[in-house]
Amino acid sequence: MTDPTTHPADLRPETVAIVAGRPAHTPDQPLNVPVHLASTYVGGGDIAYGRYGNPSWTAFEDTLGALEGGRCVAFASGIAAVSAVLDLVPAGGRVVAPRHSYTGTVMQLDDRAAAGRLEVEYVDITDTAAVAAACAGAAMLWFESPTNPALEIADIPAVTAAAHAHGALVAVDNTFATPLLQQPLADGVDLVVHSATKYISGHSDVVMGAVVAADPAHADAITTRRSLGGAIPSALEAFLALRGLRTLPVRMERAQATAAELVARLTGHAALDEVRYPGFGAIISIVLRGGAASADALVDRTRLWIHATSLGGVESTFERRRRWPAEAPTIPEGLVRLSVGLEHVDDLYADLVGALDEVSGDAESRHPLT
Numbered sequence: 001m002t003d004p005t006t007h008p009a010d011l012r013p014e015t016v017a018i019v020a021g022r023p024a025h026t027p028d029q030p031l032n033v034p035v036h037l038a039s040t041y042v043g044g045g046d047i048a049y050g051r052y053g054n055p056s057w058t059a060f061e062d063t064l065g066a067l068e069g070g071r072c073v074a075f076a077s078g079i080a081a082v083s084a085v086l087d088l089v090p091a092g093g094r095v096v097a098p099r100h101s102y103t104g105t106v107m108q109l110d111d112r113a114a115a116g117r118l119e120v121e122y123v124d125i126t127d128t129a130a131v132a133a134a135c136a137g138a139a140m141l142w143f144e145s146p147t148n149p150a151l152e153i154a155d156i157p158a159v160t161a162a163a164h165a166h167g168a169l170v171a172v173d174n175t176f177a178t179p180l181l182q183q184p185l186a187d188g189v190d191l192v193v194h195s196a197t198k199y200i201s202g203h204s205d206v207v208m209g210a211v212v213a214a215d216p217a218h219a220d221a222i223t224t225r226r227s228l229g230g231a232i233p234s235a236l237e238a239f240l241a242l243r244g245l246r247t248l249p250v251r252m253e254r255a256q257a258t259a260a261e262l263v264a265r266l267t268g269h270a271a272l273d274e275v276r277y278p279g280f281g282a283i284i285s286i287v288l289r290g291g292a293a294s295a296d297a298l299v300d301r302t303r304l305w306i307h308a309t310s311l312g313g314v315e316s317t318f319e320r321r322r323r324w325p326a327e328a329p330t331i332p333e334g335l336v337r338l339s340v341g342l343e344h345v346d347d348l349y350a351d352l353v354g355a356l357d358e359v360s361g362d363a364e365s366r367h368p369l370t
């Protein structure tokens with residue numbers, strides 16, 4: 001197996017995504033680490049048991065770790081990775097987190113707070129001074145950037161430095177940006193979390209997560225959480241996630257270009273109050289002028305865009321986020337989060353704008369005087 005630390009630093013991420021996590025280049029070695037279906041291993045080695053390790057996990061971990069610049073630990077899901085990181089908060093410690101975050105993470109924080117295991121303070125992650133002030137006495141600063149689904153951006157180096165000045169651990173969910181567009185560990189962040197279900201796997205056929213740690217001691221602590229908690233990925237899913245990771249650079253490049261073009265074409269459409277785009281990545285949030293009713297009508301009217309939760313697949317999907325009761329009340333009722341896939345931009349635009357035109361026509365016929 002390749003060791004990510006042996007990759008020369010001059011290799012670009014596109015190359016690292018291809019060369020890391022391979023067996024040695026020796027005769028008759030397969031090019032890819034196969035799916036290792038094994039619950040136990042002959043004693044005396046490093047793995048010992050299937051809950052502690054698996055060569056198919058290791059190949060994935062070496063590759064994602066090399067891209068993020070740290071040591072990676074794979075998990076059964078993104079939320080299992082979130083859970084392992086929150087397990088590092090000491091009993092009663094305070095976590096500072098964005099008020100707009102993935103709902104599952106907010107539910108996890110609220111659940112732990114309700115059980116008295118930690119305290120949580122929600123902040124506007126774009127307000128660097130407020131975040132810095134909230135970090136005084138905190139055990140952990142946790143955030144997403146861009147946030148899901150508001151697409152707000154944090155000043156990662158500044159809030160990280162502020163949190164560290166108060167002795168807090170810093171964890172960033174890098175699911176939306178991926179290590180190709182943003183490497184939080186290089187900005188001083190301690191732990192990066194991924195829902196590998198999304199862009200990393202990229203084909204809507206895997207549920208998996210990962211934590212990448214800058215400090216080997218944190219990676220060991222996270223590995224212990226996995227071994228004790230048992231939230232381990234399957235070998236097949238680790239294999240598929242690595243296969244997805246190999247093509248992430250080309251997928252992201254194409255999806256991002258299409259997203260930017262869609263933003264340019266959609267901005268100013270009569271049915272929309274807002275087109276939110278942070279300037280990178282392939283997630284766009286549009287806010288329909290007609291609120292929830294228009295947004296619900298939109299997601300029913302397209303041929304290519306699939307009404308589905310999750311994101312980051314080759315196929316374009318979208319959903320009205322406030323359909324989930326746990327979504328923050330400050331997210332507009334009419335916000336639809338678009339996950340731009342790899343279809344041709346003209347086909348995606350035609351499908352979406354056709355549905356938007358119909359929706360705005362509907363809105364006029366329902367409210368002819370407004």
Ligand SMILES: Cc1ncc(COP(=O)(O)O)c(C=O)c1O
Pocket residue numbers: 077078079080102104144148173175176194195196197207208209310
């Ligand atoms: C930003 C973000 N983080 C974490 C998760 C949780 O990941 P998973 O669904 O793989 O458990 C999600 C899922 O939607 C997400 O969007």
